Amino acid sequence: xxxxxxxxxxxxxxxxxxxxxxxxxxxxxxxxxxxxxxxxxxxxxxxxxxxxxxxxxxxxxxxxxxxxxxxxxxxxxxxxxxxxxxxxxxxxxxxxxxxxxxxxxxxxxxxxxxxxxxxxxxxxxxxxxxxxxxxxxxxxxxxxxxxxxxxxxxxxxxxxxxxxxxxxxxxxxxxxxxxxxxxxxxxxxxxxxxxxxxxxxxxxxxxxxxxxxxxxxxxxxxxxxxxxxxxxxxxxxxxxxxxxxxxxxxxxxxxxxxxxxxxxxxxxxxxxxxxxxxxxxxxxxxxxxxxxxxxxxxxxxxxxxxxxxxxxxxxxxxxxxxxxxxxxxxxxxxxxxxxxxxxxxxxxxxxxxxxxxxxxxxxxxxxxxxxxxxxxxxxxxxxxxxxxxxxxxxxxxxxxxxxxxxxxxxx
Amino acid sequence: xxxxxxxxxxxxxxxxxxxxxxxxxxxxxxxxxxxxxxxxxxxxxxxxxxxxxxxxxxxxxxxxxxxxxxxxxxxxxxxxxxxxxxxxxxxxxxxxxxxxxxxxxxxxxxxxxxxxxxxxxxxxxxxxxxxxxxxxxxxxxxxxxxxxxxxxxxxxxxxxxxxxxxxxxxxxxxxxxxxxxxxxxxxxxxxxxxxxxxxxxxxxxxxxxxxxxxxxxxxxxxxxxxxxxxxxxxxxxxxxxxxxxxxxxxxxxxxxxxxxxxxxxxxxxxxxxxxxxxxxxxxxxxxxxxxxxxxxxxxxxxxxxxxxxxxxxxxxxxxxxxxxxxxxxxxxxxxxxxxxxxxxxxxxxxxxxxxxxxxxxxxxxxxxxxxxxxxxxxxxxxxxxxxxxxxxxxxxxxxxxxxxxxxxxxx
Numbered sequence: 001x002x003x004x005x006x007x008x009x010x011x012x013x014x015x016x017x018x019x020x021x022x023x024x025x026x027x028x029x030x031x032x033x034x035x036x037x038x039x040x041x042x043x044x045x046x047x048x049x050x051x052x053x054x055x056x057x058x059x060x061x062x063x064x065x066x067x068x069x070x071x072x073x074x075x076x077x078x079x080x081x082x083x084x085x086x087x088x089x090x091x092x093x094x095x096x097x098x099x100x101x102x103x104x105x106x107x108x109x110x111x112x113x114x115x116x117x118x119x120x121x122x123x124x125x126x127x128x129x130x131x132x133x134x135x136x137x138x139x140x141x142x143x144x145x146x147x148x149x150x151x152x153x154x155x156x157x158x159x160x161x162x163x164x165x166x167x168x169x170x171x172x173x174x175x176x177x178x179x180x181x182x183x184x185x186x187x188x189x190x191x192x193x194x195x196x197x198x199x200x201x202x203x204x205x206x207x208x209x210x211x212x213x214x215x216x217x218x219x220x221x222x223x224x225x226x227x228x229x230x231x232x233x234x235x236x237x238x239x240x241x242x243x244x245x246x247x248x249x250x251x252x253x254x255x256x257x258x259x260x261x262x263x264x265x266x267x268x269x270x271x272x273x274x275x276x277x278x279x280x281x282x283x284x285x286x287x288x289x290x291x292x293x294x295x296x297x298x299x300x301x302x303x304x305x306x307x308x309x310x311x312x313x314x315x316x317x318x319x320x321x322x323x324x325x326x327x328x329x330x331x332x333x334x335x336x337x338x339x340x341x342x343x344x345x346x347x348x349x350x351x352x353x354x355x356x357x358x359x360x361x362x363x364x365x366x367x368x369x370x371x372x373x374x375x376x377x378x379x380x381x382x383x384x385x386x387x388x389x390x391x392x393x394x395x396x397x398x399x400x401x402x403x404x405x406x407x408x409x410x411x
Numbered sequence: 412x413x414x415x416x417x418x419x420x421x422x423x424x425x426x427x428x429x430x431x432x433x434x435x436x437x438x439x440x441x442x443x444x445x446x447x448x449x450x451x452x453x454x455x456x457x458x459x460x461x462x463x464x465x466x467x468x469x470x471x472x473x474x475x476x477x478x479x480x481x482x483x484x485x486x487x488x489x490x491x492x493x494x495x496x497x498x499x500x501x502x503x504x505x506x507x508x509x510x511x512x513x514x515x516x517x518x519x520x521x522x523x524x525x526x527x528x529x530x531x532x533x534x535x536x537x538x539x540x541x542x543x544x545x546x547x548x549x550x551x552x553x554x555x556x557x558x559x560x561x562x563x564x565x566x567x568x569x570x571x572x573x574x575x576x577x578x579x580x581x582x583x584x585x586x587x588x589x590x591x592x593x594x595x596x597x598x599x600x601x602x603x604x605x606x607x608x609x610x611x612x613x614x615x616x617x618x619x620x621x622x623x624x625x626x627x628x629x630x631x632x633x634x635x636x637x638x639x640x641x642x643x644x645x646x647x648x649x650x651x652x653x654x655x656x657x658x659x660x661x662x663x664x665x666x667x668x669x670x671x672x673x674x675x676x677x678x679x680x681x682x683x684x685x686x687x688x689x690x691x692x693x694x695x696x697x698x699x700x701x702x703x704x705x706x707x708x709x710x711x712x713x714x715x716x717x718x719x720x721x722x723x724x725x726x727x728x729x730x731x732x733x734x735x736x737x738x739x740x741x742x743x744x745x746x747x748x749x750x751x752x753x754x755x756x757x758x759x760x761x762x763x764x765x766x767x768x769x770x771x772x773x774x775x776x777x778x779x780x781x782x783x784x785x786x787x788x789x790x791x792x793x794x795x796x797x798x799x800x801x802x803x804x805x806x807x808x809x810x811x812x813x814x815x816x817x818x819x820x821x822x
Contacts, residue, residue, distance in 0.1 A: 118594070359536035
């Protein structure tokens with residue numbers, strides 16, 4: 001119970017009975033260590049694989065409780081397999097199902113989960129929250145785990161491509177509020193993230209495409225080799241390809257995660273607001289929830305990326321050739337390039353909110369070549385209008401690319 | 412944007428184009444630095460004192476916005492003085508009033524505050540939340556500040572004695588849920604805490620007493636010199652005494668804060684669950700909100716402390732003399748020793764919840780002498796019954812202290 005202390009901020013020690021001298025001014029300093037693992041493990045639900053059991057703190061000899069959060073899709077497709085696995089390892093799950101999807105990221109579900117954890121009487125450190133589901137389910141479960149008694153440990157098992165390369169990789173949790181994505185949230189690392197590509201076999205095509213958007217993002221801002229891989233493989237990168245494995249899809253997922261972790265680790269709490277991984281996340285956070293019919297997260301990111309590709313081209317940062325490659329890859333992946341809600345006015349408003357999020361500056365990452373990002377702070381409404389026109393023109397006919405007037409493309 | 416990375420957890424580098432090698436397993440490591448100041452500053456609202464303005468990021472030359480959260484008491488008593496101060500320093504406050512008191516620590520108020528921050532369009536890093544109020548107001552504002560965009564900076568100005576020696580000192584925020592104190596919350600350090608004892612002049616006697624409970628707690632578990640000071644001064648330690656200053660009340664506040672920070676700093680995220688500062692906080696978190704008429708936080712803590720003093724005495728950890736001194740000081744401060752809701756049954760239930768909070772063990776701090784705490788894990792319902800009887804008997808007549816049968820007092 002005696003404290004290790006640093007030198008107090010007062011000049012002369014008069015008292016010696018307290019480690020920290022009484023006075024009128026004190027400075028508190030501490031470092032919090034955060035560490036977690038991200039692993040790709042095939043056959044996670046096979047009873048002869050101990051990985052998930054160990055992550056739950058179970059060894060099969062004694063009964064172990066955990067609080068399991070699944071989304072409805074996982075519940076119906078994998079509920080039985082999960083129960084069988086838990087039974088085999090003597091894990092007693094307290095089962096909690098949430099709707100899943102972006103709509104489920106609301107405060108009401110945090111409260112319901114809190115109530116269920118209270119009924120279970122989860123222990124604060126040795127019993128874990130285990131979230132198995134898509135990105136929204138992980139964000140919601142992570143947020144609740146971070147708040148319950150100021151934090152109980154949690155384990156993430158992302159079951160969608162977006163979850164496996166994005167939501168499951170970092171430390172951000174969150175819920176939406178007032179049509180704004182993740183307006184409330186926390187930074188809260190899981191103990192571990194377990195990624196089983198076999199879950200992807202049951203993911204519908206639109207949701208595979210959704211995840212490809214975040215992979216394309218990583219390729220565009222940090223990984224030209226991944227970009228080339230995607231160009232070679234995208235039309236065939238479907239659910240079965242990911243689930244079956246094989247060098248190419250394994251390489252795609254592995255590079256996407258590695259690139260993401262490289263960007264996140266030195267800036268885990270977003271001390272630096274210039275983040276390459278925010279590519280495609282400048283306009284989309286304000287517009288994703290406004291679109292009708294609704295856009296998936298990756299779809300909104302794809303449209304944002306298309307605008308940013310055109311903005312970069314308009315500024316001479318990206319050659320016409322690379323611009324066409326970038327827009328071409330987004331389209332080849334089956335992602336949209338435009339949406340009626342992405343108007344110049346709404347994009348300008350969304351940028352204003354991004355400026356608040358980025359503390360007064362735009363800090364918009366734009367590609368300066370495939371696989372490289374630079375930050376700009378002076379995007380104008382006029383530029384946005386032109387970028388939209390450029391993308392629309394590209395989208396109308398793949399071959400009819402028109403260089404925006406007066407700005408001139410770089411070579 | 413290039414990342415500083417640690418050695419990846421795979422054996423042989425095959426790729427060299429990414430800093431972190433692609434593979435199937437990655438380990439993420441990072442340290443978060445947390446630092447904040449706690450200062451006692453008299454005359455904080457005097458326009459010639461720059462401390463609060465500087466804490467708001469203002470220097471009087473340019474307009475600076477901040478989001479000001481006050482509780483209703485502060486609003487009515489100090490609203491005008493605060494406005495005058497802000498005007499003098501060219502601070503434009505976005506004003507948000509909350510009810511204050513334990514009842515205000517609910518999710519609805521987090522949402523209202525979030526909405527107000529969205530309307531203001533607070534910048535994420537350079538505009539601050541400034542909370543001026545009692546402990547509940549600080550807990551609520553701190554929680555909202557920690558969640559809004561995953562954290563905006565905040566400044567705390569505690570205006571009650573409890574706030575100044577307890578809620579304003581550490582890094583815990585929280586709201587109550589399901590009759591449980593702080594069931595949801597975060598660890599989130601303010602940038603600074605500014606303590607002006609002059610606010611205490613308008614604090615009603617019951618709330619001064621409320622704060623004394625936490626000061627007595629620190630004396631009982633870590634600071635025998637503070638205990639002696641309190642014994643000498645308690646009947647006169649009223650609002651005016653604290654507000655006027657003078658060596659004794661200054662010393663009392665200063666020692667209480669210094670002792671608290673000593674305990675908190677090496678264990679800021681409660682990695683170690685044996686916390687001396689949890690003294691008086693074993694039974695009270697479950698019972699404080701059940702009492703009718705309601706108990707203030709410090710009152711519930713006082714009754715919990717009285718039970719713990721008797722438990723220590725019953726175990727021979729605390730002499731009869733020191734037991735009487737401890738109970739005597741709690742009573743002399745004007746704090747209750749008993750309450751109808753603190754029955755043996757409810758205490759046993761509260762202990763069971765504390766066991767969950769302390770991850771499966773009781774870890775109850777008990778005084779082993781004035782100013783020293785040891786932890787026990789084997790308190791029985793029978794002991795609790797006897798401890799209650801002991802306190803009741805003491806409370807009925809100061810001189811009629813009865814040593815609990817069979818357990819025998821230590822010398």
